[in-house]
Amino acid sequence: MDKLKIAFFDAKEYDRQSFESSNKDGEFEIMFFETRLTPNTVKLAEGADVVCVFVNDDINSFVIDKLYEMGIRLIALRCAGYNNVDVQYAYGKVHVVRVPAYSPYAVAEHAMALLLTSIRRIHKAYIRTKDFNFRLEGLTGFDLHGKTVGVIGTGKIGRIFIDICRGFGMNVIAYDKFPAKDSGIEYVSLEELWSRADIISLHCPLTDENRHMINPESIAQMKKGVVIINTSRGALIDTEALVEGIKDRKIGAACLDVYEEESNIFFHDYSNHIVNDDVLARLISMPNVIVTSHQAFLTAEALSNIADTTLNNVREFFSSDKCINEVCYKCGQITDCKQLHDHKCF
Numbered sequence: 201m202d203k204l205k206i207a208f209f210d211a212k213e214y215d216r217q218s219f220e221s222s223n224k225d226g227e228f229e230i231m232f233f234e235t236r237l238t239p240n241t242v243k244l245a246e247g248a249d250v251v252c253v254f255v256n257d258d259i260n261s262f263v264i265d266k267l268y269e270m271g272i273r274l275i276a277l278r279c280a281g282y283n284n285v286d287v288q289y290a291y292g293k294v295h296v297v298r299v300p301a302y303s304p305y306a307v308a309e310h311a312m313a314l315l316l317t318s319i320r321r322i323h324k325a326y327i328r329t330k331d332f333n334f335r336l337e338g339l340t341g342f343d344l345h346g347k348t349v350g351v352i353g354t355g356k357i358g359r360i361f362i363d364i365c366r367g368f369g370m371n372v373i374a375y376d377k378f379p380a381k382d383s384g385i386e387y388v389s390l391e392e393l394w395s396r397a398d399i400i401s402l403h404c405p406l407t408d409e410n411r412h413m414i415n416p417e418s419i420a421q422m423k424k425g426v427v428i429i430n431t432s433r434g435a436l437i438d439t440e441a442l443v444e445g446i447k448d449r450k451i452g453a454a455c456l457d458v459y460e461e462e463s464n465i466f467f468h469d470y471s472n473h474i475v476n477d478d479v480l481a482r483l484i485s486m487p488n489v490i491v492t493s494h495q496a497f498l499t500a501e502a503l504s505n506i507a508d509t510t511l512n513n514v515r516e517f518f519s520s521d522k523c524i525n526e527v528c529y530k531c532g533q534i535t536d537c538k539q540l541h542d543h544k545c546f
């Protein structure tokens with residue numbers, strides 16, 4: 201049998217290294233493309249059996265139709281979130297698999313790293329001492345111990361973040377659409393979370409229902425000085441409302457690893473360019489905002505797990521009827537979904 205060909209989009213050097221290491225026996229032929237998968241670049245997948253994509257590839261109905269016409273039956277996401285794939289349109293045409301967990305520790309630890317950096321002013325202190333400026337004015341922080349953190353989404357990452365916060369002696373309250381039973385977590389309504397939390401951290405997926413869940417109305421209910429952390433998906437926050445909240449001094453700080461308009465900006469070097477996104481430029485100009493470019497997942501352990509799981513998803517899809525990491529827009533809504541029995545959704 202010929203080797204399976206994988207068209208790998210939005211490839212970075214660290215992706216190449218981890219996938220080449222995971223494919224060291226040459227089981228798969230991987231064609232690495234630096235460009236993202238979009239309606240304009242989908243032609244590059246001609247001849248491949250699988251497309252491998254990441255968070256900012258745009259897999260809309262047009263792309264799905266083109267993949268289907270080319271005989272491609274598998275989209276292998278090398279990430280957990282799948283809001284960039286029209287899974288409903290893909291149903292019945294092209295299967296979608298993902299990596300549901302690669303290192304929830306990586307993301308939860310990054311969320312805490314952002315929080316500590318922000319509230320202890322480490323980003324400011326680092327620049328000062330690099331310039332031999334050893335003054336402390338303007339660097340006063342606050343203790344995390346005794347503060348209330350509101351965690352939205354108590355899945356794999358949210359739970360680890362909760363454990364980390366408890367280690368700091370923080371009080372934890374949480375909101376989840378599907379609260380975990382017997383977890384010992386104090387679940388509250390969103391309204392209660394907005395009004396009680398000193399720090400809010402987002403760990404839920406982006407859906408049509410929760411897009412812009414942080415908006416002028418929710419911000420109005422929050423405590424003055426609240427710190428908002430988003431390592432989940434940018435569009436959970438109405439960014440213009442966030443900017444206004446910071447300008448009004450209602451929001452004390454924002455720690456953002458994701459941004460709703462990140463897809464053409466993050467993962468690229470614009471240090472010698474004028475960035476045209478005024479909202480992002482305004483955010484970055486603020487002393488109490490820290491932006492990292494969707495790097496929460498980026499640890500050696502996570503990259504290795506991503507490569508191993510992605511290639512295993514491809515191997516399993518082509519060699520068996522099983523597809524345990526398939527994403528199906530029907531899953532959870534119907535009881536006869538084949539995927540509930542570990543089989544392909546269609």
Ligand code: NAI
Binds near residue numbers: 301403406409458
């Ligand atoms: P998970 O599936 O284990 O947990 C998600 C939790 O959110 C579940 O408990 C679910 O019930 C809950 N949820 C679903 N809809 C909700 C809603 N409307 N409101 C509140 N809660 C809701 O997912 P995991 O692994 O913990 O990942 C969470 C998110 O983190 C992913 O969806 C992804 O967007 C983001 N992520 C970001 C990364 C980064 O590098 N910045 C890397 C990996 C994931």
